[in-house]
Amino acid sequence: MKFAMIGAGAMGLRYGILLQEAGNDVTFIDTWQPHIDKIREQGGVYVMRDHKDRHLTKIKLETPESYTGDPDMFIFFVKQMQLEDYLKRCAHLFNDRQYAFTCMNGMGHIEKLQKYFADDKIIGGTALIATVLPGPGEVDFMGKRGAGMMNMCPLNEKPDEMTHRLFHELEKAQMHPTLTDDFTGTLMTKVIFNSVINTICTMFEIPMGEFGNFPGAYQMGRQLIDEAYDICARAGIKLVSSRDEEMAALDHNTRIDMPLHYPSMYQDMIKDRPTEVDYINGYIAKLGRKYHYEAATHLFVTQAVHLAEFHRQNE
Numbered sequence: 117m118k119f120a121m122i123g124a125g126a127m128g129l130r131y132g133i134l135l136q137e138a139g140n141d142v143t144f145i146d147t148w149q150p151h152i153d154k155i156r157e158q159g160g161v162y163v164m165r166d167h168k169d170r171h172l173t174k175i176k177l178e179t180p181e182s183y184t185g186d187p188d189m190f191i192f193f194v195k196q197m198q199l200e201d202y203l204k205r206c207a208h209l210f211n212d213r214q215y216a217f218t219c220m221n222g223m224g225h226i227e228k229l230q231k232y233f234a235d236d237k238i239i240g241g242t243a244l245i246a247t248v249l250p251g252p253g254e255v256d257f258m259g260k261r262g263a264g265m266m267n268m269c270p271l272n273e274k275p276d277e278m279t280h281r282l283f284h285e286l287e288k289a290q291m292h293p294t295l296t297d298d299f300t301g302t303l304m305t306k307v308i309f310n311s312v313i314n315t316i317c318t319m320f321e322i323p324m325g326e327f328g329n330f331p332g333a334y335q336m337g338r339q340l341i342d343e344a345y346d347i348c349a350r351a352g353i354k355l356v357s358s359r360d361e362e363m364a365a366l367d368h369n370t371r372i373d374m375p376l377h378y379p380s381m382y383q384d385m386i387k388d389r390p391t392e393v394d395y396i397n398g399y400i401a402k403l404g405r406k407y408h409y410e411a412a413t414h415l416f417v418t419q420a421v422h423l424a425e426f427h428r429q430n431e
């Protein structure tokens with residue numbers, strides 16, 4: 117398949133390079149100039165696995181203005197607050213035949229994609245795959261080859277031939293996809309998961325295992341999970357996991373799977389970039405308001421992360 121990756125950051129590079137290695141034609145589109153300059157100067161991206169085996173991988177890299185290709189599918193991996201600008205700059209590249217796929221965290225991106233792509237051409241998903249961009253021109257794939265997993269679902273919940281082709285290519289790339297049948301439930305289950313780990317580890321600047329091993333982790337997590345699940349019940353959103361399953365997944369992910377990993381939200385904060393908290397806990401609280409439910413803990417946590425950002429920026 118022919119893919120254009122919108123965003124050559126941590127996840128764009130992980131998906132794009134693994135799809136390229138699985139035999140697909142992949143071009144990356146990015147706008148961060150120091151990253152573009154470094155990749156051009158090096159003749160590719162330095163790829164590591166868990167900080168080791170640093171090697172140069174050649175990639176095709178363009179900007180929205182220089183790209184002239186006509187891919188089967190655009191894969192979006194930018195931060196929520198960058199998406200609108202990328203869509204505007206790439207609008208001239210889109211046509212009715214192409215698909216848009218994304219496993220970005222948070223909520224708000226699908227409505228933005230709908231302004232440029234028809235509903236039957238949008239495939240959403242979630243990725244439990246940890247990747248770090250230490251700096252311009254290099255990427256660290258956390259975990260062994262084939263580590264992590266992901267869910268995907270077309271927006272209209274009717275998988276077509278292109279959905280199955282994408283699924284097959286993602287399987288070949290060892291991303292371990294699962295095709296789910298409830299679009300909003302799939303995305304919201306991951307938003308709720310992130311609303312616990314990403315935010316708490318970011319505001320306290322701790323790796324995931326330190327939260328998982330904290331004796332009060334269950335109580336903190338459960339409070340956020342209960343609020344979010346109550347809101348989803350009011351909104352009629354069918355989540356993929358039960359509350360207990362979500363708590364068990366949080367426990368496993370923090371203590372067993374990735375105890376040394378700092379979530380991507382933390383990576384943004386330490387680089388003085390804005391975090392996606394408004395699209396995660398902030399989104400849950402906003403959804404709550406719509407259904408007359410005051411998500412006090414999510415509101416508090418959203419502001420606590422903003423306070424951590426504010427503190428960093430004023431240091």
Ligand code: NAD
Binds near residue numbers: 127
């Ligand atoms: P990223 O920050 O690595 O890259 C996104 C964009 O930001 C790219 O265009 C990149 O070039 C640019 N960028 C990176 N560092 C920058 C800097 N210092 N200054 C200016 N621009 C910079 O983002 P990502 O981690 O690939 O995340 C993309 C989406 O995927 C987000 O919604 C994220 O929450 C989600 N996600 C990330 C991970 C992960 O482990 N990284 C896992 C699952 C989901």
